[in-house]
Amino acid sequence: MSGKLELQLVSKFQNSENRKREAVRAAHDQEVTTLLELLNHYLTLKSARKADTSPDTRRLYELAVRRFLEFANRDGARLELTRLEAEDVEFWMVGLQQEGLTPGSIAAYLYGLRAMYRALIWAKAASSNPATEVRPPKDPTPAHSRKNALSPALYRDLLEAPALKYGVDDARHARDVLLLALGGSAGLRAMEIVSLDVNDIEMDVKRLTVKSGKGGKQRFIPLSKNVMMLLKTWLEVRQGMVLRNEILASETALLVSVSRNDSSGKRLTTDGARFIAKGYYQTLGLPAAMWGLHTLRRTAGTHLYRATRDLHVVADVLGHASVNTSAIYAKMDMDVRREALEKMETMRDQADEH
Numbered sequence: 001m002s003g004k005l006e007l008q009l010v011s012k013f014q015n016s017e018n019r020k021r022e023a024v025r026a027a028h029d030q031e032v033t034t035l036l037e038l039l040n041h042y043l044t045l046k047s048a049r050k051a052d053t054s055p056d057t058r059r060l061y062e063l064a065v066r067r068f069l070e071f072a073n074r075d076g077a078r079l080e081l082t083r084l085e086a087e088d089v090e091f092w093m094v095g096l097q098q099e100g101l102t103p104g105s106i107a108a109y110l111y112g113l114r115a116m117y118r119a120l121i122w123a124k125a126a127s128s129n130p131a132t133e134v135r136p137p138k139d140p141t142p143a144h145s146r147k148n149a150l151s152p153a154l155y156r157d158l159l160e161a162p163a164l165k166y167g168v169d170d171a172r173h174a175r176d177v178l179l180l181a182l183g184g185s186a187g188l189r190a191m192e193i194v195s196l197d198v199n200d201i202e203m204d205v206k207r208l209t210v211k212s213g214k215g216g217k218q219r220f221i222p223l224s225k226n227v228m229m230l231l232k233t234w235l236e237v238r239q240g241m242v243l244r245n246e247i248l249a250s251e252t253a254l255l256v257s258v259s260r261n262d263s264s265g266k267r268l269t270t271d272g273a274r275f276i277a278k279g280y281y282q283t284l285g286l287p288a289a290m291w292g293l294h295t296l297r298r299t300a301g302t303h304l305y306r307a308t309r310d311l312h313v314v315a316d317v318l319g320h321a322s323v324n325t326s327a328i329y330a331k332m333d334m335d336v337r338r339e340a341l342e343k344m345e346t347m348r349d350q351a352d353e354h
C-alpha cells in the first residue's frame with residue numbers, strides 16, 4: 001500500500017468507534033471502497049501473516065468481495081449484508097459453478113468472503129459470519145492429479161513449446177521460455193517471477209536475488225547453466241526492445257508484456273504470466289487442474305529432491321521456512337519410492353544368495 005493509503009486507513013479505523021461507524025455505513029450502503037479498505041486493514045492487523053499477507057491473497061480476496069457485492073445486487077434485488085444466511089452464500093457459489101469457475105477458484109472466493117465478514121465482526125458491524133459453515137464444492141479431480149509435477153520429459157517438451165509456437169527469433173519465445181524456467185528450474189513462485197527486476201540478476205556470481213516471496217523475505221538463488229543461458233538471451237532481446245523504444249529505459253522489470261496493447265513494454269502481471277503458461281499447458285494436453293504456475297514450482301521441487309535426496313537443499317532453494325514443507329516433494333515422487341522398494345528387494349535377493 002502507498003503511504004497515503006496507510007495514513008487513511010489509520011485515521012479511519014484505528015479508533016474503535018470510528019471503525020464501527022465506518023464499517024456499519026459501508027455494509028449498509030455496500031460501499032466497496034471502504035469495505036476493501038477495512039478488509040485490508042483487518043488482514044494487516046489480525047490475520048495470521050498480518051502485514052506479510054501476500055499481494056496475491058489480498059487481490060484475490062478483494063475480487064471475491066467485488067463479485068459477492070455484484071451478486072448481492074443482482075436483478076435489482078438487494079441483500080442486506082448484516083442479515084445474510086448461509087443459504088445466501090451457497091446460492092452465490094452455485095452461480096459461480098454455473099459460470100464455469102473451478103472448485104479451487106470458488107473455494108478461494110469463499111475464503112475471501114469469510115475474511116470480509118471476520119473484518120466486519122471485528123469492527124462490530126456484523127454479529128455473525130454466514131460463510132463460516134459453508135463448504136466449497138468438492139474438486140472431482142483426484143488429489144494426486146491436482147498435485148502432480150511434470151515428468152522430466154514433459155518439462156523438456158514444455159520448454160520447447162515456445163520455439164514451436166513462435167520460432168526462436170521471436171521475442172515471445174525468449175521471454176516465455178525464461179518465464180517457464182524460472183518456475184520449473186529455479187522454483188520461483190508466480191509473484192516472485194513477475195516481481196524480478198533486471199538488477200536482481202548477478203551474472204558474474206551466477207545468482208538471482210528473490211525479494212518478493214511469502215513474508216517479504218529475500219533469498220538468493222544460484223543460477224544453473226541453462227537458466228543463465230536463457231537469461232542472457234532474453235536480456236539481449238530486451239535491450240533491443242529498449243533501443244527500439246518498445247520498452248521504456250526507466251522500466252526495471254525483467255519480464256514485460258510484448259503484446260500490442262496498452263500494457264506492452266510494462267511489467268508482466270501474475271495474471272499475464274498464468275495466461276502464458278496456460279497456453280503451453282493446453283498445447284501439451286495437460287488437464288486443467290495442472291494449469292497453474294504452481295505446477296512449475298512443484299516440478300522444480302520434485303526434480304530437485306529426486307536429484308539430491310536432500311530436503312534441506314529443496315527447502316533452501318524454494319524458500320521454505322521448514323523442511324517439513326519440503327517433505328511433500330518426497331511424498332509426491334513415486335519414482336523415488338519405487339526405487340527404494342526395488343533396492344529393498346535387491347537387498348533381500350542378495351541376502352538369500354548368501
